[in-house]
Amino acid sequence: MARKTGTDKADSIFGTSLSDWLAGLRGDDLIRGYAGNDDIYGGDGNDTVYGGLGRDDIEGGRGNDRLFGGDGNDDLEGNDGHDRLSGEAGNDELEGGRGFDWLSGGSGNDDLEGDRGNDTLLGGAGRDTLEGGAGNDILTGGAGVDFFEFERGDGRDRITDFQNGVDRIELDDFSRAQVSQIINGARQQGSDVVIVLDANTSITLEDMQRGQLDLSDFTF
Structure with a gap:
């Protein structure tokens, strides 16, 4: 282990075939974990x-970072900055x-x-789960059965490829009756369907018809 x-300054830091601990600190760093289950922290800077091979835990830190997990089941956290x-x-x-x-x-x-x-x-x-969180987010599930999670206060989000009868919208802290009311209030807007959760939270389903939307598209 290294x-x-x-x-x-701007450093180039390289791991080994073992499970390494690597930290960039300040500067615009290049870090490669290679093989092994690595813990990597970028620190300040872009x-x-x-990560490379193995199950890696990577945190970007401050700055606008680019993080690549590689092979393995990895945890990536951008932290501050546009990552x-x-x-x-x-x-x-x-x-x-x-x-x-x-x-x-x-993939995965x-x-x-x-x-x-x-x-x-x-x-x-x-089979992916996507949660935009606060802000106005754009979500694309891709191939497979995908789950899109929302709660009040998430902002005005868009799903670009919702597949009726395949994908699911997960609503936190909503009852069945509330979800039914939300569906009834959904409206067609051009080629899209707009679902309103509250005054500050909405979901736009691109290229979908209002008549396709029903309770089976939701989990709650």
């Missing part, structure tokens, strides 16, 4: 981090944090959470 720490997170292969967990983030699950059954900011979430292939 333990490596960067400096205040960092680029590659780009790519889970790639495996069943990954991605969290954007603050800022306007871009999250891509890749992934869990994507935008958190704060206006985020873009792409599930990719597999």
